[in-house]
Amino acid sequence: MCYINDTVRYMDKIHLEVDKDNRKLVHGIEPANALYENFSRDITYPTEEQMACEAQLSAIGVWEPLSFIIKDDIWKENEKAVKDLWRPFQPKPGISNDRESILLYGAEGSEPTDPCGLAQMARNTGVKPSEISMTHPTSAKDMFTCLIEVFDYFDFGRSFAVRLNRGGHYPPHRDHLLLTRPTIRLIAFLGDSTDKLKWEVEDRRMHVIPNHLYYVDTRKTHSLWSSNHRSTMVVFNVIKNWENVMKILSKLKYFG
Numbered sequence: 021m022c023y024i025n026d027t028v029r030y031m032d033k034i035h036l037e038v039d040k041d042n043r044k045l046v047h048g049i050e051p052a053n054a055l056y057e058n059f060s061r062d063i064t065y066p067t068e069e070q071m072a073c074e075a076q077l078s079a080i081g082v083w084e085p086l087s088f089i090i091k092d093d094i095w096k097e098n099e100k101a102v103k104d105l106w107r108p109f110q111p112k113p114g115i116s117n118d119r120e121s122i123l124l125y126g127a128e129g130s131e132p133t134d135p136c137g138l139a140q141m142a143r144n145t146g147v148k149p150s151e152i153s154m155t156h157p158t159s160a161k162d163m164f165t166c167l168i169e170v171f172d173y174f175d176f177g178r179s180f181a182v183r184l185n186r187g188g189h190y191p192p193h194r195d196h197l198l199l200t201r202p203t204i205r206l207i208a209f210l211g212d213s214t215d216k217l218k219w220e221v222e223d224r225r226m227h228v229i230p231n232h233l234y235y236v237d238t239r240k241t242h243s244l245w246s247s248n249h250r251s252t253m254v255v256f257n258v259i260k261n262w263e264n265v266m267k268i269l270s271k272l273k274y275f276g
């Protein structure tokens with residue numbers, strides 16, 4: 021007679037193996053830690069343009085708002101239109117973490133409901149695909165009309181909407197540490213999640229202006245968590261080249 025243990029195991033199964041609509045989760049499997057000293061010089065040593073891009077980006081800071089106008093009333097309409105497209109973002113075996121995503125730019129033929137996380141994409145091959153191998157918009161991209169000005173301005177690799185529900189989090193991590201990183205990270209904060217969403221970069225709490233797009237230096241250690249539902253962002257990977265770096269400078273919200 022061990023009804024309690026059976027119930028706990030059943031609840032574990034419900035929460036960790038299937039999503040809220042009983043679809044089987046697509047777990048992310050992290051490849052082994054990178055041993056940078058074993059990488060070939062071709063992969064780690066930056067070109068002149070890569071160095072120029074990184075040096076110029078470092079002048080911006082780690083967390084800077086851009087001047088794009090994201091209209092809250094249009095986002096609220098978009099949110100209703102995409103409500104059936106959310107899927108669990110990169111669930112990991114044995115970990116409860118309420119994050120959901122919609123793919124906006126992926127590999128050719130991608131669907132909005134396809135897995136968005138690199139570790140999910142690496143589950144079969146053991147290798148994370150390059151951000152710049154995913155430049156094809158899905159049908160969801162044009163449903164985010166509040167971001168049309170942003171979509172029209174840059175060239176994108178893998179990009180996706182993500183929302184954190186209560187308890188959803190990203191533990192401390194870095195994205196694309198090498199100077200040869202192929203993409204730059206921009207993050208749009210949709211709606212007002214001021215009180216419920218906490219972002220830290222290098223252990224410092226970041227201030228978020230609602231409905232703004234930010235340049236974020238995600239090479240630095242960062243983490244975030246949400247104390248309530250529907251803290252919604254769009255994560256953009258912009259192709260790193262001099263033209264796009266100059267475009268970011270042109271769109272800074274604050275000039276000297």
Ligand SMILES: [Fe+2]
Pocket residue numbers: 190193194195238242
């Ligand atoms: Fe990150």
